[in-house]
Amino acid sequence: MKKIMVTGALGQIGSELVVKLRDIYGEDNVLSTDIRKDTNVGGPFEILDVTDADRMYELAKQFGADTLIHMAALLSATAEKNPLFAWNLNMGGLMNALEVSRELDLQFFTPSSIGAFGPTTPKDNTPQDTLQRPTTMYGINKVAGELLCDYYYTRFGVDTRGVRFPGLISYVTPPGGGTTDYAVDIYYKAVENGSYTSYIAEGTYMDMMYMPDALQAIVDLMEADGSKLKHRNAFNISAMSFEPSQIADEIRKHIPSFKIRYDVDPVRQKIADSWPNAIDSSAAVEEWGFKAEFDLEKMTIDMLDKLKQKFR
Ligand code: AKB
Numbered sequence: 068m069k070k071i072m073v074t075g076a077l078g079q080i081g082s083e084l085v086v087k088l089r090d091i092y093g094e095d096n097v098l099s100t101d102i103r104k105d106t107n108v109g110g111p112f113e114i115l116d117v118t119d120a121d122r123m124y125e126l127a128k129q130f131g132a133d134t135l136i137h138m139a140a141l142l143s144a145t146a147e148k149n150p151l152f153a154w155n156l157n158m159g160g161l162m163n164a165l166e167v168s169r170e171l172d173l174q175f176f177t178p179s180s181i182g183a184f185g186p187t188t189p190k191d192n193t194p195q196d197t198l199q200r201p202t203t204m205y206g207i208n209k210v211a212g213e214l215l216c217d218y219y220y221t222r223f224g225v226d227t228r229g230v231r232f233p234g235l236i237s238y239v240t241p242p243g244g245g246t247t248d249y250a251v252d253i254y255y256k257a258v259e260n261g262s263y264t265s266y267i268a269e270g271t272y273m274d275m276m277y278m279p280d281a282l283q284a285i286v287d288l289m290e291a292d293g294s295k296l297k298h299r300n301a302f303n304i305s306a307m308s309f310e311p312s313q314i315a316d317e318i319r320k321h322i323p324s325f326k327i328r329y330d331v332d333p334v335r336q337k338i339a340d341s342w343p344n345a346i347d348s349s350a351a352v353e354e355w356g357f358k359a360e361f362d363l364e365k366m367t368i369d370m371l372d373k374l375k376q377k378f379r
Contacts, residue, residue: 072132074117075139077101079242087282098130117160124167137164137177143205145244150204157208165219174226179301183209186341193343195350216300229300233274235281238373246338257318258374265311266332272344274305277361291355306359308345317367
C-alpha cells in the first residue's frame with residue numbers, strides 16, 4: 068500500500084485530493100500537511116511550512132512516505148501582487164520537496180499550469196511541446212518547476228510526474244488568488260444572488276476542468292506505467308474551454324433570470340490574455356489514458372445542484 072504525504076493539503080486541490088486518496092489507499096496511509104490547522108479536518112495531519120526543508124524531511128521520514136504530492140504554492144494573481152514572496156515560496160517549497168524525494172526515494176507529483184505558457188505561445192490547440200515565455204511570476208515559477216522536475220528525473224532518477232492544470236472548478240473549497248477563479252465565483256453568485264460581475268472580459272477563452280476529473284487525473288498519472296511516459300512532468304490536460312458569456316448562458320438554462328455584468332480587472336485580464344485559448348491534451352491521452360468526464364453542460368448541472376444544497 069502507498070504511503071503518501073501531501074503538502075498544501077488544505078488548499079483548493081489538496082482538501083479534496085486527500086479525501087480521495089484516503090478512500091483509495093486508507094486513511095492512515097495519507098498524511099495531510101499545511102501551514103495552518105483546520106480542526107474540522109480529520110486523519111493524520113501535521114503543520115508544515117514548505118520552506119522548512121528539515122521539517123519536511125523529518126515528517127516524510129517519520130511517516131514512512133513513499134510518495135510526495137506537493138501542492139503548496141501561490142496562484143497567479145496573488146503571485147503577481149508579491150513576486151518575491153511567490154518566488155521564495157513556490158520555488159523554495161518545490162526545491163525542498165524535490166530534495167526530500169531524492170533523499171528518501173519518493174515518487175513525486177507537483178502540478179504545473181496553463182500559466183506556464185505566455186503571449187508568444189500558439190493560442191489554439193496549444194501543443195504539448197511549444198514556446199514557453201510566460202510574462203507572470205507564477206508562469207516563470209511553473210516553467211522553472213517543470214524543468215527542475217525533469218532534471219530530478221534525468222539526473223537523479225526521481226520518479227517525478229505532473230500535469231499542466233487548467234482552471235479548476237469545485238463547490239467544496241474555494242480557490243484563492245487565481246485568474247480562472249471567476250469560473251467558480253460565478254456559480255456561487257448565481258445561486259446566492261442571481262447575478263455576477265465578471266472581472267474577466269467577455270470573449271476571453273481559457274481552459275477549465277471540474278475538480279473530480281482533476282483528482283482522477285492525478286491518481287491515474289501516479290498509477291501509470293512509468294516506462295510509457297515520455298513527458299512525465301508537464302502534461303497538458305483540459306476538459307473544456309469557454310469564455311464568461313458561455314458559462315452564463317449555461318447557468319441561464321437552470322436559472323433563467325441570471326444576469327452577468329462586466330467590470331474587468333486589468334491585472335487578471337492581462338494574465339488571462341497571455342494564456343492559451345485551448346490546449347491540446349493528446350500526449351496525456353496517448354501516454355497514460357487521460358480522460359475527462361465533465362463538459363460545461365454536465366459540470367454546470369452538478370455545480371448548481373451541489374451549491375443549492377449547500378446554501379439551502
Ligand atoms: C490560476 O488561475 O492561477 C490557476 C491556474 C490556471 O494555474 N487556477
